[in-house]
Amino acid sequence: MQKETSLNYIFQEEEPINIREQLEKYLFHWKWFVVTIVLALAMAYAYSYYIPNKYRVATSILIGDESIGGLSSELSAFKDLGLIGGGKKSIENEIGILKSYTLMERVVKELGVHISFYKEDRVRNTEIYNTEVPFKIAFFSKEKMYSLNTSFTIRSLSASQFEIVLDDGSAQKHVFGENVSTKFGDITVTPTNTKNIHINEVVRVVISPLKNVVDGLRGALQVGLIFEKSSLLELSLITQNKEKATAILNELVQQYNRDAVADKNLIGNNTSTFINERLAVIEKDLSAVDKGVEDFKSNNRLTGIPTESMLVLKSNEELRKKIIGLNTQIRLTDYVMAYITENKDNLIPPNLGLNDGSVDANTVQYNALILERNRILKGSSDINPIIVNLNSQIAQLRASISQGLVNLKSSLTISLNDAKEAESKVNSRMVSVPKQEREFRDIQRQQQIIESLYLYLLQKREENAISLAVTVPNAKVIDTARGSDVPISPKRKVIYMMALALGLAIPIAVIYLMFLFDNKVHNSKEVEAIVKAPLLGEIPNTKDTEKVVVHKDDRSGIAESFRMIRTNLDFMLAGVRGRGKTIFVSSTVTNEGKTFIALNLASVLVLSNKKVLLIGADIRKPRFEEYLNIKLGKGLTHYLTDSSLKVSDVIEHVEALNIDVLHSGVIPPNPSELLSNGRFEDVLAYGKEHYDFVIVDTAPVKLVTDTMLLGKNADLFIYTIRANYSDKRLLEIPAKLYKEKRFPNLAVLLNDVDVERGYGYGYGYGEVEVKKPWWKKR
Secondary structure, three states, X not given: OHHHHHHHHHOOOOOOOOHHHHHXXXXXXXXXXXXHHHHHHHHHHHHHHHOOOEEEEEEEEEEOOHHHOOHHHHHHHHHHHXXXXXXXXXXXXXXXXXXXXXXXHHHHHHHOOOEEEEEEOOOOEEEEOHHHOOEEEEXXXXXXXXXXXXXXXXXXXXXXXXXXXXXOOOEEEEEOOOEEEEOOEEEEEEEOOHHHOOXXXXXXXXXXXXXXXXHHHHHHOEEEEOOOOOOEEEEEEEEOOHHHHHHHHHHHHHHHHHHHHHHHHHHHHHHHHHHHHHHHHHHHHHHHHHHHHHHHHHHHOOOOOOHHHHHHHHHHHHHHHHHHHHHHHHHHHHHHHHHHHHOOOOOOOOOOOOOOHHHHHHHXXXXXXXXXXXXXXXXXXXXXXXXXXXXXXHHHHHHHHHHHHHHHHHHHHHHHHHHHHHHHHHHOOOOOOOHHHHHHHHHHHHHHHHHHHHHHHHHHHHHHHHHHHOOOOOEEEEEEEEEOOOOOEOOHHHHHHHHHHHHHHHHHHHHHHHHHHOXXXXXXXXXXXXXXXXXXXXXXXXXXXXXXXXXXXXXXXXXXXXXXXXXXXXXXXXXXXXXXXXXXXXXXXOOOOHHHHHHHHHHHHHOOOOOEEEEEOOOOOOOHHHHHOOOOOOOHHHHHHOOOOOHHHHOEEEOOOOEEEEOOOOOOOOHHHHHOOOHHHHHHHHHHHHOOEEEEEOOOOOXXXXXXXXXXXXXXXXXXXXXXXXXXXXXXXXXXXXXXXXXOOEEEEEEEXXXXXXXXXXXXXXXXXXXXXXXXXX
8 A cells, every 4th residue: 555655656647738827937027028128129120120131123025936936926027038046945045044153244334233323321321323423423434443342431521622531541622523632543533413412411332343243143133934944934033133133134234135126137247248249249240241242233233133144043942041040059059158168167058049958058057057056165165965965966967958959050061961952952053143243142142141140149248238137136125124022121020020029939838947047936836746745825025124024914915825824724733632732833944934834923923812932943044033033041951961951941032922922042052952852851851741832943954963953752743845936846855754654733834825827816904905917916
């Protein structure tokens, strides 16, 4: 049975957590929460105020793609002229070009954004741009500025003067428009508007290296598809100044389109150069032929074609036209073959009129691949797998075009020989035609060949001019760059919410750690969880400096608590017979209030017309004289050492409390031996005979064995535990004493309970009411 009790003591059934009780423990420190929340919100306000706002600026563009109905769909009328090239663009390649270093470098140089301007004030610096800048600064050595990393400030002194302060601290005063010499070159400062000059306005000018600015903008630039499987791209920047970001994005799209137009015009420019070169040569040939016709007719005195030759010439007309066409084709083939041989990496002029569809198709595809390779090379290198693949395709197409031209020339030569052979047969019929007329026809035929070729090239030149005039850019701007008026950073609502949460979390964490490392006893529940002895009562803490707080007609909370203990004594001593009842008061360690309890318990018993003897058995550290604030005579130690003394000789009456007191006396060298010599039992016997209650203040249990020697004589043993002072680990001592029944009729009394913290059950029923916190009021 004893073993079962031991097990039950070890494995206690845990009580459910009282949420309200736990909450009240935290709410007791509400001032901490108020302070931390106010501080956190103040810091959040300061952070959100001093950190500059950042805005998101975005623009959307449509990348032209003829295969999916892009920008060139409205120009389909020119396809028959060969002006609109086909081919699908890679969106990934276009994104790479938009984010290329070269393109962004041109944007930075064009806008001069490597030079930033900040308006300084007492609180923070705000970036300004364009019209917001009150001064216009002209730098004379721009190339040097691209590698410079410095800053300086300009402060307006008046409508005509300003002061410039360099980064080394040196200051100079100048007049607006005056040449200013600095270590990074000469500059000129002029106001953008003299009417808007504010005296003592300070503007900081920050010059950053071009490479750093370009890399920073490339890293900040976000380019992505708006919709999957579409050619709509969104370009966005997050910066402090919306106007600056807007200018950067718009200029970036413009530079991108300029590159695209330049690439597309490359074919037209090469074709124009080729045609102009051929026209220059043909003009000389045509002029020579015309001169030959003129000389032939003058020398032979020819005025027209003889009538007799009309029939022969009529039959020979078709052959003549065929020979002219074949010669034209052969000459064009020779020109193109020579051009390909001399210009291996240049574009090939398309649609020159060669009667071979495969050559024209391969030429268009060849030019498209050349352009695509050149565009990708701007943001890549020769080892890019895409470039290697394109070079392979280009080489194959060049070989195919060259072979096609060779085959075409062979075919045309055979056809020309056949036509000449047929013509010779017809000429055999013209034996009657004068020799001069036949020679004239040969010269005229050569003239017509050169003239037709000349007219053909003039037509192609006009077609190429139209092609250059209608060249469209790659990107069509859907939405120009613009930003929201609401900053995306800092997110003030989130910051305030985080500050509020932090203001709550910090005191909660601190209080939790305090509770976690707090090993003090606070309330009766903690005592009852370990010590299974009866709880005699609780004594609330008091700010009264008096050691004896219970007086007649006193209705305070602490007086009522002692009266409640007095009532509980009747139940605890109900089984004790006889008049005098002995009550021992002890504790685990010193300063737990056992002497205070003994004095006030005696005082409250006297108020109920009981005769009380108060004995100071703590002869190692007596404190009765200190508590009563009086000088006492002989005490307990005198009686224990002097057998000639009677008990009545060492008992003194304290008139103020109407209590008989036997104080400890002088401190002996051998307290334990002195208390065990048998004379202390005589004191208790005398008290039982002459008093209703004998209250004995004993030494702490943990420190000495005196109480263990005397405790067996008690009718009631009151074990005092002090709230907010006694260590919870020391509760094992009274728990063990009660379990092993080392003291008879042991009861626990909790002293110095903090009622305001909610640790006690609450008092204040009398005249003086304990004030409760606002969260406890109902």
